[in-house]
Amino acid sequence: MVGHRMKLLSNFGPLVVAMILLTTAVWWPGVRVPTPLRIAVGLGPSTHSFLAASYDHKLDDLNLRVIEMAWPSAAIRAMQNDVVDGTILSLSEAVRVQADGYKIVIAGALGISSGADAVMSLKVKSMEELRGKRIGIEPRSSANHVLAMGLQKAGLRLSEVELVEMNLPETVDALLSGEVDAVATAEPFRTLIEQSQGHSLFDSNELGTDIVRVLVTSERSFDERREQWARVATERDASLLELSPTLLEALARREKLTPQSLLATRRHQTPMLVTGPNRMTEENLTALLKNTAASMVDTGQIGPISELPQIHLLDQEEAAQ
Amino acid sequence: MKWKWMRTLRFKLSALLLLFGTTLIGYGFMRHQQQFIEAQRQRLLARALAEATRMAGVAQHLSRRGLFQTMDLEVSYLATDERLQLGLICDDHNRITSATEQRWRGLNLTETPLQYTLALVEETQSTKQGKVIANEHTITAVFPFLLGPSATKPGAVILGYAWADVRQDAQASAISEAVPQSLVLLASVLILWQMLQWMVTRRIELIEEQTKLAEKGEHDITPLPGSDELSHLSQAFSKTIRMQRDLWVRQQPLLRLEENVRDLFWSMKTTEPSLLFVNAAYESVWGRKVEALKTRHWDWLRAVRPSERRQVLRSLKALLRGEDIQDITLQLGRADTPHWVQCRSFRVFEKDGRLLSIAGIVLDITATRLMDQRLAQAAETERLRMGRDLHDDVCQRLAAIQLKCGVAASLLAKEGAPASEVVKKLAEDMAATTVLTRSLARGLAPVGLDTGGLAEPLKHLSLLLKHAFDVNCVVECDAPLPPLNPEAATHMFRIAQELATNAAKHGKAKHVLIQLAIEDDLLRMVVSNDGSPFDGKPEKSDGLGLHFIRQRVDALGATIDFEAATSEDDWNLTVCEAPLSALVTIEPPDHPPGIPL
Numbered sequence: 001m002v003g004h005r006m007k008l009l010s011n012f013g014p015l016v017v018a019m020i021l022l023t024t025a026v027w028w029p030g031v032r033v034p035t036p037l038r039i040a041v042g043l044g045p046s047t048h049s050f051l052a053a054s055y056d057h058k059l060d061d062l063n064l065r066v067i068e069m070a071w072p073s074a075a076i077r078a079m080q081n082d083v084v085d086g087t088i089l090s091l092s093e094a095v096r097v098q099a100d101g102y103k104i105v106i107a108g109a110l111g112i113s114s115g116a117d118a119v120m121s122l123k124v125k126s127m128e129e130l131r132g133k134r135i136g137i138e139p140r141s142s143a144n145h146v147l148a149m150g151l152q153k154a155g156l157r158l159s160e161v162e163l164v165e166m167n168l169p170e171t172v173d174a175l176l177s178g179e180v181d182a183v184a185t186a187e188p189f190r191t192l193i194e195q196s197q198g199h200s201l202f203d204s205n206e207l208g209t210d211i212v213r214v215l216v217t218s219e220r221s222f223d224e225r226r227e228q229w230a231r232v233a234t235e236r237d238a239s240l241l242e243l244s245p246t247l248l249e250a251l252a253r254r255e256k257l258t259p260q261s262l263l264a265t266r267r268h269q270t271p272m273l274v275t276g277p278n279r280m281t282e283e284n285l286t287a288l289l290k291n292t293a294a295s296m297v298d299t300g301q302i303g304p305i306s307e308l309p310q311i312h313l314l315d316q317e318e319a320a321q
Numbered sequence: 322m323k324w325k326w327m328r329t330l331r332f333k334l335s336a337l338l339l340l341f342g343t344t345l346i347g348y349g350f351m352r353h354q355q356q357f358i359e360a361q362r363q364r365l366l367a368r369a370l371a372e373a374t375r376m377a378g379v380a381q382h383l384s385r386r387g388l389f390q391t392m393d394l395e396v397s398y399l400a401t402d403e404r405l406q407l408g409l410i411c412d413d414h415n416r417i418t419s420a421t422e423q424r425w426r427g428l429n430l431t432e433t434p435l436q437y438t439l440a441l442v443e444e445t446q447s448t449k450q451g452k453v454i455a456n457e458h459t460i461t462a463v464f465p466f467l468l469g470p471s472a473t474k475p476g477a478v479i480l481g482y483a484w485a486d487v488r489q490d491a492q493a494s495a496i497s498e499a500v501p502q503s504l505v506l507l508a509s510v511l512i513l514w515q516m517l518q519w520m521v522t523r524r525i526e527l528i529e530e531q532t533k534l535a536e537k538g539e540h541d542i543t544p545l546p547g548s549d550e551l552s553h554l555s556q557a558f559s560k561t562i563r564m565q566r567d568l569w570v571r572q573q574p575l576l577r578l579e580e581n582v583r584d585l586f587w588s589m590k591t592t593e594p595s596l597l598f599v600n601a602a603y604e605s606v607w608g609r610k611v612e613a614l615k616t617r618h619w620d621w622l623r624a625v626r627p628s629e630r631r632q633v634l635r636s637l638k639a640l641l642r643g644e645d646i647q648d649i650t651l652q653l654g655r656a657d658t659p660h661w662v663q664c665r666s667f668r669v670f671e672k673d674g675r676l677l678s679i680a681g682i683v684l685d686i687t688a689t690r691l692m693d694q695r696l697a698q699a700a701e702t703e704r705l706r707m708g709r710d711l712h713d714d715v716c717q718r719l720a721a722i723q724l725k726c727g728v729a730a731s732l733l734a735k736e737g738a739p740a741s742e743v744v745k746k747l748a749e750d751m752a753a754t755t756v757l758t759r760s761l762a763r764g765l766a767p768v769g770l771d772t773g774g775l776a777e778p779l780k781h782l783s784l785l786l787k788h789a790f791d792v793n794c795v796v797e798c799d800a801p802l803p804p805l806n807p808e809a810a811t812h813m814f815r816i817a818q819e820l821a822t823n824a825a826k827h828g829k830a831k832h833v834l835i836q837l838a839i840e841d842d843l844l845r846m847v848v849s850n851d852g853s854p855f856d857g858k859p860e861k862s863d864g865l866g867l868h869f870i871r872q873r874v875d876a877l878g879a880t881i882d883f884e885a886a887t888s889e890d891d892w893n894l895t896v897c898e899a900p901l902s903a904l905v906t907i908e909p910p911d912h913p914p915g916i917p918l
Contacts, residue, residue, distance in 0.1 A: 028501040065403065067401055068400065068421065070390055071390075078401070167390065253424055
């Protein structure tokens, strides 16, 4: 019996091994040139931590590529077209992306707007005066959500004002040139308008809910590169605490601010750290997400939404481990 | 045996394929890397040119319209290119107005990582011609454009691409290509290994088994089926075995004949005189052991007397030179009894005509030869007896008659009888007859042969020729001959006598010359005559006289050659050469002594 088995092995063993090798060769994956992890980063205090980590070469081993885009809608467009793997959005912006049918995952909570999003004007004194006025907005930005909520609080509806669509960086020039009576904008443009004698009519501090800026990834990228995203979510926290003068100057230049002004913008946003009292849990964020989505539906910004973005706060998971 | 499998054809072929394939894959690996790097380089150059050109046009347009935020956005899109290290737009003072990393905004070009492009920026702004330059680590594109609402100030788009890591990508790509190739190669080697096992090794093992069966005597061997080379080999082998069997069957009668025949068969290589084959009669005919031939190839030559070995070797050389048949008669040097053999040697050819071997038949002619000797001795005895009778009786009687005739002639002369002259003439004739008869008697019973002398009998032979045939016969001898044994002396004399008498009787010769000389270890006797040339080949003649000459020559172990007279030389020559060793051996005379003069 043993002899028979040995004979079979001797006769067909090499062929079986050859078939395995051939099958392996056929299914051998093609060239895998490592692609960088691409993150679209806009302006404002919520981006500082990433940029600081990147400028400080703390993420070099991650093969991270930071693509700096000037306004949120460009970053969303880039992500929806798979030009980038992730970006930084507010919860309301994330809900809009999900509502458009593009599946995303919230991988980290970066900060809570403490006035970073605001309705600004030069001449108009209150939200109630905005009836019939021209208001510059970027429709998909969180500032639009702030405007909607502010108008609602003032007893107005969006249809009672004239909305002028523009990109966030254009809101400053549009307001200062008198093209519009007010703008719904966000940092660093709020600070720039304030430096030109503008003032806030309504900001995120007056909302019944928080505007949280989060790290958003496409669902595909999250599944494929979860470990890298975890590193990004964790590393940016340390960078946030250690903002050297050099980094401060670099960040100020890119936002066309002075270092002092940059620090002013940072006061309009409460950073969310990985650990400590300022950390955001998944439960809290889920509740905020639901509230934000509900208020957006209430104010007519979006239609009914069946599925909210997934939340996997990788920085928290890393800290827990 | 350890590592035996490494010497198998299967392993060598598989290893050869593996080596060859590995070489090809290695070569392909290097080629792939080089081609990948070059392709990437060309692609990046084209991309840098296209993007910088496009961006310069866009920047000029947006600058003219004052849309700097849009310019920022356009520049940011450049950053989606993974190879782009940094993209900058600078104004006429080399101040950065937009950048893919906006932290460089507001700084001078010399403060950025692309500071090395400053000279190139100034060159392109002055020539208004964009440029793409490549070095080992970077590819840089600098394209100028006109800045401001009136488009008067020079600006520049600077794009820096990194491609140092393209080598790593090339290596990864080459490995990605080489790994499946290596797997396919290994698989091919394994398949080849197994195919060789099935198609070659196993079948060779079957052929080995067939060989072993054939060695055991099995002749009904089933060949391998198929029509490939191994099948052909097996089929040819099987056919050869069957043919061998058929040959064996046909050989059996011949082998039985070879075992039972009394004559010796032999065969010899053409390259050396060692025997390939002798039959069982070798020992009885040749008197040597067959076994001795296995260790001493030349052992057969020992049976030949030293004096005849040269003749034997000369005969073999003649065959090798191209003679078809050689006939020689030898007296073998056996100690017990005289032993004569007659050898006929001939050449054996291949089918294509090439010489294969030399073979021969050896007949034992001892009995015949002894009979001939006895006959010769009897004849010689009879000659002697007749000579003595002639001498002692007839000659005496003739002498008495001669005396009586003389007396009668004297008496008749005194009486004055006319018959006295006739009687006197009769007495003279009787005297001549007496001399002739005495010469004949001396010819039949020569004096001196019994002591080995040859000169004296030949002298009497010359007298006989003179008296009997009126032939002038001269005997020349360069030096004194050593005493020969009586038998040999008799043979030599009879040979000379037969040749001279034949010349006188049948050749009508007037002169006969008998020359004796010793050359080396040979006694050379030349009998010349000026008679009519020999008719045909005397050595092949069936005449009784020449038959007896050949018997005597053979008995002496001598040779004899005939040269007929020609137009240039009108003398017939007969040369007889006998080895001295056969002549001078003193043996007791076994025949009656000759007649004294």
